[in-house]
Amino acid sequence: MATDITLLWASGSHACWRVMIALEEKNLQGYNQKQLYFEKGEHKSKEVLEINPRGQLPAFKCGDLPLNESCAACFHLECKYKSQGTKLIPDCEEGRALILQRVFEVNALAEKSSSVLYYNWRVPEGERHDSAVKRNKEALTAELKLWEGYLQASSGFIVGKNFSLADVIVYPAVAYLFQNGLSEQRYPKLAEYYKGLMNRPSIKASWPPTWKNAPKQETLKDI
Amino acid sequence: MAKDMTLLWVTGSPPCWRVMIALEEKNLQGYNQKLLSFDKMEHKSQQVLDINPRGQIPTFKHGDNVINESYAACFYLESQFKSQGTKLIPDGPAEQALMYQRMFEGLTLYEKLSAVVFYEWSVPEGERHESALKRNKEALVTELKLWEGYLQKLGSGSYLAGPSFTLADVVVFPTVGMVFRFGLSPERYPKLGEYHNLLKERPSVKASWPPHWLENPKGQDTLKDI
Numbered sequence: 001m002a003t004d005i006t007l008l009w010a011s012g013s014h015a016c017w018r019v020m021i022a023l024e025e026k027n028l029q030g031y032n033q034k035q036l037y038f039e040k041g042e043h044k045s046k047e048v049l050e051i052n053p054r055g056q057l058p059a060f061k062c063g064d065l066p067l068n069e070s071c072a073a074c075f076h077l078e079c080k081y082k083s084q085g086t087k088l089i090p091d092c093e094e095g096r097a098l099i100l101q102r103v104f105e106v107n108a109l110a111e112k113s114s115s116v117l118y119y120n121w122r123v124p125e126g127e128r129h130d131s132a133v134k135r136n137k138e139a140l141t142a143e144l145k146l147w148e149g150y151l152q153a154s155s156g157f158i159v160g161k162n163f164s165l166a167d168v169i170v171y172p173a174v175a176y177l178f179q180n181g182l183s184e185q186r187y188p189k190l191a192e193y194y195k196g197l198m199n200r201p202s203i204k205a206s207w208p209p210t211w212k213n214a215p216k217q218e219t220l221k222d223i
Numbered sequence: 224m225a226k227d228m229t230l231l232w233v234t235g236s237p238p239c240w241r242v243m244i245a246l247e248e249k250n251l252q253g254y255n256q257k258l259l260s261f262d263k264m265e266h267k268s269q270q271v272l273d274i275n276p277r278g279q280i281p282t283f284k285h286g287d288n289v290i291n292e293s294y295a296a297c298f299y300l301e302s303q304f305k306s307q308g309t310k311l312i313p314d315g316p317a318e319q320a321l322m323y324q325r326m327f328e329g330l331t332l333y334e335k336l337s338a339v340v341f342y343e344w345s346v347p348e349g350e351r352h353e354s355a356l357k358r359n360k361e362a363l364v365t366e367l368k369l370w371e372g373y374l375q376k377l378g379s380g381s382y383l384a385g386p387s388f389t390l391a392d393v394v395v396f397p398t399v400g401m402v403f404r405f406g407l408s409p410e411r412y413p414k415l416g417e418y419h420n421l422l423k424e425r426p427s428v429k430a431s432w433p434p435h436w437l438e439n440p441k442g443q444d445t446l447k448d449i
Contacts, residue, residue, distance in 0.1 A: 053369070065320035069327030076323050080316065093303065097288035100299050104292030107330065108277075127352045146276065 005031035008048055008059040010038050011210040012179075014110070014172035015070035016058040021168045022074040024202030026085035035209070071103065074168055086202075088165040098159045102150070102166040109147060110173050112140040117180060117219055141223055144177075144187055151189035156196045163200070171197055179211055181221040228254035231271055231282045233261045235404070235433040237333060237397035238293035239281040244393045245297040247427030249308035258434070294326070297393055309427075311390045322384035322391045325373070329395035332370065335363045336398060340405050340445055364449050367402070367412055374414035380421065388425070396422045404436060406444035 005028060009016035023031055036042035036057060044055040051059040052068040060066065060073045062080070067073040078088045090096055115136040120128070150158065158166040174194050178184070184191035197203055228251065232239035246254055259265035259280060267278040274282040275291040283289070283296045285303070290296040301311045313319050338359040343351065374381065383391040399419055403409070409416025422428050436442070 062320065063316075065317055067320055067324050069324055072320075072323035072327045076320050079319070094288060096302065097285070097290055097295075097299050100295035101290050101292055104295040107292075124354070127350075127355050129350045131347065132350050 002028040002030040003032065004063045006051070006061045007031060007033045008036055008051065008057060009033060010036050010043065010057045011208040012176075013038075013057055014176050017172040017175075017206060017208065018070045018169050019058050019060055019073045019077075020206035021171065021202045022077045022088070022165075024205050025088060025163070025168065026077050026081040028077070028081065028085075029205075071169060074165060078165060086163060088163075088168060090160075090162070090164065095160050095164070099164045099166045102158050103169050106169050106173055109143055109170075112136070112143045113173065113177060116140050116223070137223060140220075144182075144190065144223065147174075148187055148189045151193050154189065154193060156193070158193070163197075167197065171203065177220060179216055181216055181218040182223060183221060186223075225251040225253040226255070227286045229274075229282075229284045230254055230256045231259055231274065231280055232256060233259050233266065233280050234435045235401070236261075236280060237401055240397035240400070240431060240433065241293040241394045242281050242283055242296045242300075243431035244396070244427045245300045245311070245390075247430050248311060248388075248393065249300050249304040251300070251304065251308070252430075294330075294394055297390055301390060309388060311388075311393060313384070313387055313389055315385075318385045318387070318389070322389045325383045325391040326394050328369075329391070329398060332366055332395065333398045335359070335366045336402060336405075339363050339449075340401070340443075360449055363446075367407070367415065367449075371412050371414045374418055379417060383418075392422065396428065400428075400433075402446065404442035406442060406447035407449070408447055 002023075005023070007016070007019060007023070009020065023029070034047075036045070036048070038057075042048070043057050048057065048059045049055055051061055051066050054068065056068065058070055058073070059068055060070075062073070062076060065076075067076050074088075089099060114122075116133075119133060119136065123132075155161045157163055158170050171194075174190055175198075178191065178194050182190070198207075225246075228246070230239075230242060230246070232243065246252070257270075259268070259271070265271070266280045271280065271282055272278055274284055274289055277291065279291065281293055281296070282291050285299070288299070290299055297311075313322065337345070339356070342356050342359065346355075373383070377383075377385065382388050383395055396418075399415060400423070402415070403419050407415070409419070423432075
């Protein structure tokens with residue numbers, strides 16, 4: 001039941017966004033939710049720590065069961081609500097294998113994006129090196145080329161002809177890149193994917209509110 | 224079946240080890256496998272690149288299905304072979320949810336371990352800082368204490384998600400194995416030590432124990448003081 005579900009989230013966090021897309025896709029609108037703000041340190045508040053001792057968002061509970069890792073929450077929701085909403089993991093062998101593969105490859109994409117976007121936040125001033133910044137950008141470029149390749153023959157989804165768990169997990173990471181200025185000319189297939197799903201009801205309903213009126217950042221425009 | 228499967232792997236790699244444990248648990252012994260050498264850069268060889276354009280191991284194929292992410296391969300094996308071998312995803316909702324939660328936290332544990340034990344491998348010499356390594360060690364200690372707490376709460380003899388061995392143990396144990404290989408003190412982390420002793424006797428774990436760890440039982444002592 002949606003009313004047994006609680007989500008504490010922050011706008012623009014792609015981990016939170018994945019869970020919100022999954023909830024929409026499984027027709028679980030009406031879940032208890034509260035938007036929190038990293039800038040105010042609310043991710044370390046008591047109400048978060050009670051659900052997620054790591055003090056991270058999303059903080060998510062399904063009944064009494066905490067599922068703070070976004071992929072864990074998505075897998076659990078698909079399993080528990082298999083028979084309602086969109087089927088996010090198909091029964092057929094081949095589709096399932098590739099969906100699982102892409103779901104876990106997102107770690108590499110997210111990690112490489114973060115190394116570029118959050119370099120100054122993660123690395124104290126005395127430890128920063130231009131060589132590291134350069135290497136991180138090259139790694140992200142190589143990673144993006146791989147995903148551009150995966151989307152060459154795409155019907156609008158990451159895998160196959162239907163929206164799947166792979167899209168739930170991947171779309172926020174891709175949207176984040178464009179929000180940070182990734183070039184649509186240089187990555188046309190990623191851009192097509194990004195725009196193609198923008199108006200999907202689950203994605204529209206959960207679009208980060210802080211992005212709606214904010215100007216796009218330019219950090220990734222030269223990647 | 225197992226004959227349609229191929230695994231390319233290196234010894235001592237937790238991602239490879241996860242898949243090997245899963246294959247053993249699902250009674251899929253007899254799969255085609257090839258031990259490669261990291262030192263000889265065989266993970267970047269053509270035979271790997273043909274299956275995994277990322278040039279990373281493990282690479283795993285079942286018929287035409289290629290799955291190179293170790294977690295994906297483990298999930299795949301459990302769903303394809305649900306009715307044989309050990310049931311790796313429990314039915315009970317609480318245990319299942321805890322299993323998923325710990326599986327994905329296991330990625331964080333591996334990341335924090337790698338940031339310490341592979342520091343010199345992943346950071347070029349001119350960019351290394353004592354302050355960074357110190358910070359990485361502190362982060363690893365915080366993480367290990369969390370897991371020590373998780374095991375404490377479940378009680379002796381328990382697996383990561385409760386009374387049964389699950390996918391959480393398949394994917395996280397190899398990291399725990401590596402943590403002790405690199406010298407973590409079982410006196411300082413008794414619950415993790417107990418968990419390690421419990422799992423290392425399990426047939427699937429014994430059968431897939433890294434061969435070079437058997438040849439050289441004494442590991443490293445990178446983590447002995449943390």
